[in-house]
Amino acid sequence: MGPLKGTKIVELAGIGPGPLCAMLLADLGATVLRIDRKNPVELGSPRPLPYNLLLRSRRAVALDLKQPAAVELVLRLVSEADALIEGFRPGVMERLGLGPDACLQRNPRLVYGRVTGWGQDGPLAHAAGHDLNYIALTGALHAIGRRGQPPTPPLNLLGDYAGGSLYLALGTLAAMLEARSSGKGQVVDAAMVDGAASLMTSAFGLYAGGLMSLERGTNATDTGAYYYDVYQCADGQWISIASIEGRFHDELLRRIGVAPEAIGDQRDRAQWERARQTFTRVFRTKTRQQWCELLEGSDACFAPVLSMAEAPGHPHLAARGTFMEIGGVVQPAPAPRFSRTQPEPPTPPEAADPVRALDGWLGAEEIASLQASGVI
Numbered sequence: 001m002g003p004l005k006g007t008k009i010v011e012l013a014g015i016g017p018g019p020l021c022a023m024l025l026a027d028l029g030a031t032v033l034r035i036d037r038k039n040p041v042e043l044g045s046p047r048p049l050p051y052n053l054l055l056r057s058r059r060a061v062a063l064d065l066k067q068p069a070a071v072e073l074v075l076r077l078v079s080e081a082d083a084l085i086e087g088f089r090p091g092v093m094e095r096l097g098l099g100p101d102a103c104l105q106r107n108p109r110l111v112y113g114r115v116t117g118w119g120q121d122g123p124l125a126h127a128a129g130h131d132l133n134y135i136a137l138t139g140a141l142h143a144i145g146r147r148g149q150p151p152t153p154p155l156n157l158l159g160d161y162a163g164g165s166l167y168l169a170l171g172t173l174a175a176m177l178e179a180r181s182s183g184k185g186q187v188v189d190a191a192m193v194d195g196a197a198s199l200m201t202s203a204f205g206l207y208a209g210g211l212m213s214l215e216r217g218t219n220a221t222d223t224g225a226y227y228y229d230v231y232q233c234a235d236g237q238w239i240s241i242a243s244i245e246g247r248f249h250d251e252l253l254r255r256i257g258v259a260p261e262a263i264g265d266q267r268d269r270a271q272w273e274r275a276r277q278t279f280t281r282v283f284r285t286k287t288r289q290q291w292c293e294l295l296e297g298s299d300a301c302f303a304p305v306l307s308m309a310e311a312p313g314h315p316h317l318a319a320r321g322t323f324m325e326i327g328g329v330v331q332p333a334p335a336p337r338f339s340r341t342q343p344e345p346p347t348p349p350e351a352a353d354p355v356r357a358l359d360g361w362l363g364a365e366e367i368a369s370l371q372a373s374g375v376i
Contacts, residue, residue, distance in 0.1 A: 002029020002343030007176070008361070010077050010084045011058070012098075013037060016131070016156070017115045017164030017192065018087030019054035024169050026057035027334035029343050033081075033361060034060040035074060036352050053331050055349035059357035061376060069375045071097045078103045078110060080361055082179075083172050085113040089128075090120045100187045110185040111175040115168040117159075119191030131159035134192040140200050147217030147224065163195030220244065226276035227252070227266060230305055237288035238305035239295075241279070252300040256282055 007030040011022040026032040034055070049055070063070040075098070078084055084103060086093055093099045093114075100112045117134045118124040135141045135158050136151075145152040168190035175188050206212035206219075218224040227243045243249040249266050253259070262278055264271035283291065288304050295302040306314060312323035312330050324333045327348030334343055350356075354376035358367050370376045 001341065002027075003338055003341040004028045004030035005341070007031065007083075008081045009033070009172075010035065010074065010081045012074075012084070012086035012088070012093070013060070014087035016087065016160045017168060017190075018085060020161055020165035021085055021113075021115065021168045021172070022058065023054050023056055024165065024334075025172070027343055027346055029341070031360065032058040033077060033357055034058055035065075035077075036060045036062040038062050038064045049349050049351060050327055050329055052349050053329065056326065056331075057346040059350055060352040061354040061357040062352035063376070065096050065098070067375070068097075069373065073370065073375055074098055075102065075106045077358075077361055079107045081107065081110060082176055083111040083113055085115070085168060085172060087115045090116060090125050104185055108185060109179050109183060111172055111179060111188060112185065113168050113172040113175075113188040113190065115164050115190040115192070117164075117192045119194060120189045131156035131164075131192070134159040134163065135196045137193055138197040138200060139204070140196050142214070143200075143203060143216065143222060145216045145222075147215065149217070151216070158199065159192045159196050162199055163197075164190060164192040167195035167198070224269075224272070226272050226279055229276070229279075231279055231283035233286060233288040233291060234284055235287040235289075239283065239288055239291050240303050240305055242301040244301070248299050248301045251298060252295075252302070255295055255298060255300055258282060 004025060007025075009022070009025055009030050009032045011018065011032050011034045013019070013034050013036045022032050022034065063073065065071055065074070078098075086098075094101075103110055103112055114120060116125070117129040117131075118127060132141065132153050135154075140158055141151045141153070143151075144154055168188065171188035171190050175186050179185050203212060207214070212219050213224075216222060221228050221244075223229050225244075227241060227249055230238050230240050232238055241252065243252040246266060250260070253263065258278060263275045286294070291302070292304055296304070311317060317323060321333055323330055324345065325331075326346050329348070334346060355367055355371070358370075358376070362370075367376075
């Protein structure tokens with residue numbers, strides 16, 4: 001099931017954006033085979049396999065890629081694949097004998113997806129870095145935060161996952177679609193700096209037009225505007241307000257009992273601080289639950305600020321099945337939805353099992369030969 005059923009992808013295991021991209025493709029029905037290291041590299045504290053959710057929905061085989069026979073096995077798998085995705089520093093795959101030239105020679109239709117922080121070329125291409133560094137270089141980090149406060153790191157969502165994983169997935173799928181008509185594969189160079197910069201396209205347009213200030217916390221959607229911000233309630237919990245359009249703003253004022261005269265012109269920046277003080281005072285008069293009862297489901301553009309512990313239990317997310325329990329772990333369900341080719345539910349992360357993993361890629365005799373030779 002799933003729109004990518006029948007698609008076969010080899011994943012060279014890594015950290016961050018590569019595994020999420022592989023998970024997304026596997027969630028949508030692709031058969032993804034993860035090539036693990038014999039001794040995987042841990043990022044931060046070791047994570048027990050059941051909670052390493054980015055590894056769900058696919059099987060794995062552990063190989064020592066310093067062994068020529070293991071490299072040859074990967075090339076053999078590449079000959080059966082529609083795509084390969086990897087997230088090593090530039091030059092690593094070439095040194096292993098698994099660079100684009102070697103793989104495309106084995107399979108001319110292969111899409112070779114690469115995700116790095118800085119890209120495959122440029123002055124910083126070989127430097128180490130992480131999500132925060134990549135979004136810092138693009139102007140994104142500078143724009144995030146409150147007025148008078150330092151830039152605020154938005155977890156590692158913007159660089160690793162939005163700028164990296166999603167653009168790698170998009171590029172890989174686009175190249176696979178093109179390969180169906182041309183019969184030719186190609187290399188996809190997904191750099192997190194490029195992806196993060198692309199996500200800033202609208203902001204750059206606003207800045208170029210003189211409609212967005214470089215000072216954090218002074219613009220309409222960066223907490224500068226009182227009508228697009230979070231407010232604390234009587235119980236210490238938080239709610240979010242995003243009533244940008246005039247009619248939604250009017251609906252909000254009506255429901256919370258604030259006279260328009262107390263706010264002034266919504267677009268008059270000189271009135272924003274006075275309006276914020278009014279909102280701050282009003283929203284502290286009720287608990288979060290009381291505000292939910294009054295505002296949720298209306299056109300006031302409201303939502304409670306929920307923790308990860310609370311989010312799966314929200315009635316809307318529960319009704320849509322936005323979260324699901326897999327292997328005893330509550331986690332986000334696959335997205336997006338499909339009307340006709342809805343994917344099967346994800347499967348829990350699996351430890352490397354070469355025989356199980358290679359089933360469907362190689363014949364039984366070939367797998368047995370690999371076992372006998374000690375490659376797997």
